Amino acid sequence: MRVLLTGGSGFIGSHIALLLLERGFDVLILDSFVNSSTNVINRIKSYLNNKDLKYKLETINCDIRDKKLLDKVFNDSIKEKKPIDIVIHLAGLKSVSESLINPLHYWDVNVIGTLNLLLTMKEYECYSLVFSSSATIYGLSDSVPMTEDQKISPINPYGKTKVAIENMFSDLYHSSMNLWKICSLRYFNPVGAHPSGVIGEDPIGIPNNLFPFLTQVAIGRRKHLQIFGDDWETKDGSGIRDYIHIIDLAEGHLSSIDYLNSNDSCLEFINLGSGIGYSVFQIISQFELSTGCKIPYSIQRRRDGDVPICYADISKAKKLLDWSPMRSLEQICLDGWNWQMKNPKGYS
Ligand code: WQD
Numbered sequence: 001m002r003v004l005l006t007g008g009s010g011f012i013g014s015h016i017a018l019l020l021l022e023r024g025f026d027v028l029i030l031d032s033f034v035n036s037s038t039n040v041i042n043r044i045k046s047y048l049n050n051k052d053l054k055y056k057l058e059t060i061n062c063d064i065r066d067k068k069l070l071d072k073v074f075n076d077s078i079k080e081k082k083p084i085d086i087v088i089h090l091a092g093l094k095s096v097s098e099s100l101i102n103p104l105h106y107w108d109v110n111v112i113g114t115l116n117l118l119l120t121m122k123e124y125e126c127y128s129l130v131f132s133s134s135a136t137i138y139g140l141s142d143s144v145p146m147t148e149d150q151k152i153s154p155i156n157p158y159g160k161t162k163v164a165i166e167n168m169f170s171d172l173y174h175s176s177m178n179l180w181k182i183c184s185l186r187y188f189n190p191v192g193a194h195p196s197g198v199i200g201e202d203p204i205g206i207p208n209n210l211f212p213f214l215t216q217v218a219i220g221r222r223k224h225l226q227i228f229g230d231d232w233e234t235k236d237g238s239g240i241r242d243y244i245h246i247i248d249l250a251e252g253h254l255s256s257i258d259y260l261n262s263n264d265s266c267l268e269f270i271n272l273g274s275g276i277g278y279s280v281f282q283i284i285s286q287f288e289l290s291t292g293c294k295i296p297y298s299i300q301r302r303r304d305g306d307v308p309i310c311y312a313d314i315s316k317a318k319k320l321l322d323w324s325p326m327r328s329l330e331q332i333c334l335d336g337w338n339w340q341m342k343n344p345k346g347y348s
Helices: 011-022 039-050 067-079 096-101 103-123 157-175 210-218 246-261 280-291 315-321 329-342
Strands: 002-006 026-031 056-061 086-089 128-134 181-187 189-191 225-228 243-245 266-272 297-300
Touching: 002 011, 002 067, 011 026, 011 039, 011 056, 011 246, 026 067, 039 056, 067 103, 086 103, 086 246, 096 103, 096 157, 103 128, 103 157, 128 157, 128 246, 157 181, 157 266, 181 246, 189 210, 189 246, 210 225, 210 280, 210 329, 225 280, 243 246, 243 329, 246 266, 246 315, 266 315, 280 329
Parallel strands: 002 026, 002 086, 026 056, 086 128, 128 181, 181 266, 189 243, 225 297
Antiparallel strands: none
């Protein structure tokens, strides 16, 4: 079975690619490499070679806004008699703060890019899709944990682009019943790394997110962590999030493929998280405990676009996908730290 994996060289994509290849899928990675390194692909290949695994992996440098090139990718696949059976679509921009500064760029890449992809899939009669949506779409919620059917009210442009894409899926699905199979996976906070340490998170520039910032402080690349607010209405005043091990998240995509393959037409919106909320202070404590590193920090004012608390109700994923997160916060810290120690400067 052939999978087109857009954004396949990024943090999430690379872990999904590795799992797909290990399980015998034919993987075609499509990436513009604006936010990722081409070294990722070599890492994946050498890991599989060392394990003596036969694999089918191709990579194409492509921006999903380039419709002509997308057409060519689908057309060539058909000509080569290995048509694309399913698309896992991750390519997109994901920084909340950047989206507040340059919203049109986010609408262009995320929404126009996805529109292009859907148009192409329709033309080439590929109707199976797993999409990377985000917990950001819930925004300021009155109730936690977040359930899929609760109010959608994103408070930043990034979240709004994800909502627009999910709305596009609904319109498409209802326009041609019994055709499309779509799982829109609402990610909470994917963190950690592959336990081998061959691939992990390597943000370009200053990390926006807590976990990569923390591991970079631990390795000495950054002086101290800034905690964005200790005056939230939470038990210790810091923000609460749902951190999910990247391998658990990647496994959720394989379960989604199984789900799509064993069902007729469907459209499902599904939370992928650990189901547990941890505060920033709790993350620091667990990281220090698991790794023995000391994390210096300072308290700063709240960050624009942040919400106090966000964690998932994951009962739908458990029931529908027969999936459960297996890895603890301690495992997250150990694997994330292992990756950072083995790759102090990331992929460079
Ligand atoms: C977590 C907590 C911060 C950095 C991100 C992405 C978004 C989405 C979900 C996929 C918050 C605090 C952070 C720092 C800190 N992903 N923090 N110091 O805000 O949930 O959003 O994940 O769709 O794209 O932006 O995650 O890791 O940025 O923040 O104190 O240096 O850590 O205020 O409470 P967030 P995050």
